[in-house]
Amino acid sequence: FFHDEGLDLELFKAEPLKNKMMAVVSDRVDVAIMPFALDLFNELSAGGELRVVADGRHARKGDIFIPLMVRQDLSGQIRSFGDLKGRVVQEPDPGTVSDYILRCGLERAGLTLAQIRLVRTPFHLNAAVFAGGRVDVAALIEPGASKAVRDGIAVRLSGMERCQAAYTLEAALVYSGNFRKNRPGHARAFMRAYLKAARAYQSMPVEEIARLLSKRTGFDTAPGEVSRLHIAPDGRIPVEAALAQMNYWARIGLLKKAAPAGSIFDFSFLDEARPARPRAARTRKRGGASP
Numbered sequence: 001f002f003h004d005e006g007l008d009l010e011l012f013k014a015e016p017l018k019n020k021m022m023a024v025v026s027d028r029v030d031v032a033i034m035p036f037a038l039d040l041f042n043e044l045s046a047g048g049e050l051r052v053v054a055d056g057r058h059a060r061k062g063d064i065f066i067p068l069m070v071r072q073d074l075s076g077q078i079r080s081f082g083d084l085k086g087r088v089v090q091e092p093d094p095g096t097v098s099d100y101i102l103r104c105g106l107e108r109a110g111l112t113l114a115q116i117r118l119v120r121t122p123f124h125l126n127a128a129v130f131a132g133g134r135v136d137v138a139a140l141i142e143p144g145a146s147k148a149v150r151d152g153i154a155v156r157l158s159g160m161e162r163c164q165a166a167y168t169l170e171a172a173l174v175y176s177g178n179f180r181k182n183r184p185g186h187a188r189a190f191m192r193a194y195l196k197a198a199r200a201y202q203s204m205p206v207e208e209i210a211r212l213l214s215k216r217t218g219f220d221t222a223p224g225e226v227s228r229l230h231i232a233p234d235g236r237i238p239v240e241a242a243l244a245q246m247n248y249w250a251r252i253g254l255l256k257k258a259a260p261a262g263s264i265f266d267f268s269f270l271d272e273a274r275p276a277r278p279r280a281a282r283t284r285k286r287g288g289a290s291p
Contacts, residue, residue, distance in 0.1 A: 001193040001200070007186065017093065024050050030179035031190060033057070036169045038095020038254060041246050045259040049177020051266035052242075054194065054235035056171035059097070061164045063230070066098050066141045068105075069154040071130050078136065080158045081105035084116050090129060090138035091118040095249050097170050098139040103252075104163035127153040143213050143221045150222075167241045180266060191235070191273040198231040235270045 002009055012029050021039050023029040025048055033056040034040050043050065059065055070078045078087060084106065092098035106112060121129055121138070127148040129138045137157065140148055148154040173194065179187050201209075206223045213221040239261055246264075249255040 001196040002190070005189040005193045007189055007193060024174060024176045027176045027178035030176050030183075030186075032174050033171050034174045035093070035096055036172045036242065036245065037093060037097075037099075038249055039093075040172070040174070041095060041249060041255050041259070044264050045255065045257045047263065049180070050174055051177075051180060052172040052237070052264055053175045053180075053266050053269050054173040054191065055169070055198075055232040055237050056173045057169075057229050057231060058237075059164065059168045059170050060230060061166050062161050064101075064160055064164070065170060065229070066096075066139050067145050068098065068102065068137055068157040068160060069127075069140045069145055069148060070137050070157050071133070071135070072153055072155060073133075074136055075155045078157070080109070081111065082109035084109070084137065085111055086115070086117065087136040088117045088119055088134070090135050091120050092139055095254060097168055100245075100248065101160050101163045105157075105159055108159070108162065127151070130154060143217060143219050147219050147221070165241065165244075167238055169237060169242045169245060172237070173235075175266070175269070180269075184269075187269050188272050191269040195233070195235050195270075195273055198235065199233050201229070202231065202233060234274060236267075237265070239265060 012023065017035065017039060020029070020032055020034065021043060024032045024034070025043060036052075036056075040052075044052075057065070077083060089102070092102055103113065106116070119135060121135065127140065127144065129135050129140075130148075130153060138154075140154070145154075145156070149156070175187060210221045210223045213219065242264075243258075243261060246255065247258050250258040
């Protein structure tokens with residue numbers, strides 16, 4: 001799709017997340033899929049030129065892409081958030097969906113973060129975080145979470161869905177300021193290709209998605225273990241729902257100031273990328289009037 005638009009992409013992988021953010025802010029990278037989380041909120045609130053331009057991934061209620069997982073040998077002792085008191089829990093990245101679900105679940109159970117033992121570990125795609133029994137509970141991204149269940153390494157923590165909204169923006173497509181302002185033609189072409197790719201993915205058979213995941217992640221992913229990434233076919237983001245997510249972190253004091261919508265979103269490229277509706281044809285019979 002990108003080749004058809006005349007674009008030659010150079011893929012750039014940046015870890016940790018802060019390195020990716022700095023690459024976009026400094027205009028070394030034009031486009032990125034960023035977690036819709038505290039690091040992004042802070043940058044947007046600081047008045048930078050990057051903008052959220054389209055849906056990168058969203059979750060629907062009951063569909064958790066990065067679930068909290070419990071080590072298998074503790075599955076009989078840790079069944080819900082109320083059982084986490086005194087337990088060793090991998091600390092989620094601040095302001096992420098996993099962080100919110102952990103805080104919400106603890107609050108519902110009458111607990112606080114101070115009553116669990118948070119440990120900072122590198123983020124793992126797979127269940128290696130549980131090696132040696134150092135961590136009791138951790139967030140695993142799919143398909144790693146499903147593979148951990150299949151391999152008997154971990155089980156899902158119960159009650160996570162009670163903390164989900166009907167719509168949660170998990171990741172956003174972000175353009176750098178330089179890309180938006182100085183290369184709008186390329187930015188529009190990228191958006192057209194991105195939307196075509198998103199629609200193609202949404203219509204892809206689950207067996208094909210499993211094959212691609214197995215190839216890209218190295219996991220032998222079964223079709224039944226596929227957690228499909230939800231990306232709006234038109235790229236649209238429900239602004240009120242997204243702002244509610246950001247405002248939550250401002251309310252609890254982790255975000256000093258919530259940015260206004262105009263400093264966060266730029267949907268002009270989406271508007272230009274959407275195909276125009278064909279006009280209704282009006283026919284004129286020879287020698288007569290149009291109907």
